[in-house]
Amino acid sequence: MNLFADIRSLVIEALDAMTLAGALPAGLDLGAVAVEPPRDAAHGDMATNAAMVLARPAGLAPRAIAEALAAQLTGDPRITSAEVAGPGFLNLRLASGLWQGLVRGVLTAGGDFGRSDIGRGRSVNVEFVSANPTGPMHVGHVRGAVFGDALAALLDFAGHRVTREYYINDGGGQVDVLARSAYERYREANGLSPEIAEGLYPGDYLIPVGEALKAKYGDSLIDRPESDWLADIRDFATEAMMAMIRADLALLGVTMDVYSSEKALYGTGRIEAAIETLRGMDLIYEGTLEAPKGKLPEDWEEREQTLFRSTAHGDDVDRPVKKSDGSWTYFAPDIAYHYDKVTRGFDLLIDVLGADHGGYVKRLKAVVSALSGGRVPLEVKLIQLVKLWKNGEPFKMSKRAGTFVTLRDVVEQAGADVTRFVMLTRKNDAALDFDFDKVLEQSRDNPVFYVQYAHARIRSVIRRAQEAGIAADDATLAGADLAQLSHEAEIGLARKIAEWPRLVEIAARGQEPHRIAFYLYELASDLHAHWNRGNEDASLRFVQDDHATSQAKIALARAVGVVISTGLGILGVTPAEEMR
Numbered sequence: 001m002n003l004f005a006d007i008r009s010l011v012i013e014a015l016d017a018m019t020l021a022g023a024l025p026a027g028l029d030l031g032a033v034a035v036e037p038p039r040d041a042a043h044g045d046m047a048t049n050a051a052m053v054l055a056r057p058a059g060l061a062p063r064a065i066a067e068a069l070a071a072q073l074t075g076d077p078r079i080t081s082a083e084v085a086g087p088g089f090l091n092l093r094l095a096s097g098l099w100q101g102l103v104r105g106v107l108t109a110g111g112d113f114g115r116s117d118i119g120r121g122r123s124v125n126v127e128f129v130s131a132n133p134t135g136p137m138h139v140g141h142v143r144g145a146v147f148g149d150a151l152a153a154l155l156d157f158a159g160h161r162v163t164r165e166y167y168i169n170d171g172g173g174q175v176d177v178l179a180r181s182a183y184e185r186y187r188e189a190n191g192l193s194p195e196i197a198e199g200l201y202p203g204d205y206l207i208p209v210g211e212a213l214k215a216k217y218g219d220s221l222i223d224r225p226e227s228d229w230l231a232d233i234r235d236f237a238t239e240a241m242m243a244m245i246r247a248d249l250a251l252l253g254v255t256m257d258v259y260s261s262e263k264a265l266y267g268t269g270r271i272e273a274a275i276e277t278l279r280g281m282d283l284i285y286e287g288t289l290e291a292p293k294g295k296l297p298e299d300w301e302e303r304e305q306t307l308f309r310s311t312a313h314g315d316d317v318d319r320p321v322k323k324s325d326g327s328w329t330y331f332a333p334d335i336a337y338h339y340d341k342v343t344r345g346f347d348l349l350i351d352v353l354g355a356d357h358g359g360y361v362k363r364l365k366a367v368v369s370a371l372s373g374g375r376v377p378l379e380v381k382l383i384q385l386v387k388l389w390k391n392g393e394p395f396k397m398s399k400r401a402g403t404f405v406t407l408r409d410v411v412e413q414a415g416a417d418v419t420r421f422v423m424l425t426r427k428n429d430a431a432l433d434f435d436f437d438k439v440l441e442q443s444r445d446n447p448v449f450y451v452q453y454a455h456a457r458i459r460s461v462i463r464r465a466q467e468a469g470i471a472a473d474d475a476t477l478a479g480a481d482l483a484q485l486s487h488e489a490e491i492g493l494a495r496k497i498a499e500w501p502r503l504v505e506i507a508a509r510g511q512e513p514h515r516i517a518f519y520l521y522e523l524a525s526d527l528h529a530h531w532n533r534g535n536e537d538a539s540l541r542f543v544q545d546d547h548a549t550s551q552a553k554i555a556l557a558r559a560v561g562v563v564i565s566t567g568l569g570i571l572g573v574t575p576a577e578e579m580r
Helices: 003-020 050-058 062-073 096-112 139-157 174-189 204-217 226-251 270-279 331-343 355-371 407-414 416-423 436-440 447-467 474-478 488-510 514-536 547-571
Strands: 046-048 079-085 089-094 123-127 161-168 258-261 284-287 305-308 319-322 348-354 378-383 386-390 432-435
Touching (some): 003 046, 003 050, 003 062, 003 089, 003 488, 062 079, 096 474, 096 488, 139 161, 139 378, 139 386, 139 416, 174 226, 204 226, 226 407, 270 284, 270 331, 270 355, 319 331, 331 348, 331 355, 348 355, 407 436, 416 436, 432 436, 447 547, 474 547, 488 514, 488 547, 514 547
Parallel strands (some): 123 161, 123 348
Antiparallel strands (some): 046 089, 284 305, 305 319
């Protein structure tokens, strides 16, 4: 049930009728016609831009179109008034029965209210986190994990088939560094002093790995040459780190559908196959790149290299895939990995990357465009930094991690629900301050508390009703006499509920889950304001002496609760039953 979509359909029908009557020319494109909340609620329930967007192609004055459209719409019983405003906007007021029917529809649909089919079953791969398996995840990974998980849930709710994927960067030199670091902890477990040289990972998190290595190997690897133990310890330590990462993600409520390994691309012919596919398109050649201005990237060489002609697909310069010594660049396995995703049949790929990967976006888009023949779009979502604060000061580094604050540090102090919600209170490409004091305070300034408090208040209403012997299950409430919801304050709350399906579609199309958090805060604010009105006007309270009246008013509260619960579910936050 989408009331905005229903009224838009009514507007389109009215425009079609005007066309048949000769009031509008035939063949107009109505795609840009929208029905949305008015800028000022005092102006009406909904507004349409139809006259404004059709004026030029129709060759008519916008007010003339708006006035004719208003006359057409007011003939429908669902529209009580249609008023032309400004140069040609049309403000609509709806019959009260629509708002009452909306509340009934929410209670009938339950958690499916607002669910959309705009995805039409399209298959989407959302790759996120993909942290190097060299240690525990840090606070930057927290934001990427929350954003990626919420985006996946949002797209699923909007009708897509979503796969959550983690790409394990276990094929580069960093895992060799991990092995050497773990070996020093293994030596430590055998009673020797570890030699944590510069460049190794110093965190205490590798101490248990060293102890596990001792349990497996005893002292048999002590003083053996690196060539004897590097590969085995690398695999052992990588597995241990991935177990830690999975546990940390679970702590945050994130579960992946697929884990893909970079290491699995080497020595299997998969990189070579991807490169040869591009070569067959005349997109691989031998050449020398001009020196870029400013800082030289790691993969630039003055000598001839094997290059990908990424400029043919929108990039600024061509990109090296193989160095002059015959080794692959960092880009080569990424080509093979994205080729694998393309061949798995996804309709859309989304990569969630740290902001420091901004310079990598165009080449990734270019290679996916090339390998899919332009069929599969790639969206890259960059995650800006998170600054942690506590007691008015920057939060200090984690001793356990050695150099950074871990995901576990954040979740253990703030809780998974608070962490997830706060991480979604800013758009992904905007920097975010996470103040432990503020996110845990109980005030309107704390959005997660404010939303949770609204849901808890609604649950308290249900409990009080049940204690008073008032049936308050959804089926009973949906069958209540909702015509009693006639006060402007009650209609206003219903108006906000009606925005939910529209908001879901806007957020899904824009791939912006933070919009869900913003909307929930607004809805919670409206619920709290209505609650406060009830403190002054007893007739607005949800629980009344008369059971039938109570059920109608509780139905409205419960409808708000359904939307809050559903929205929090998309964000991965558990709705509060009560506040302590």
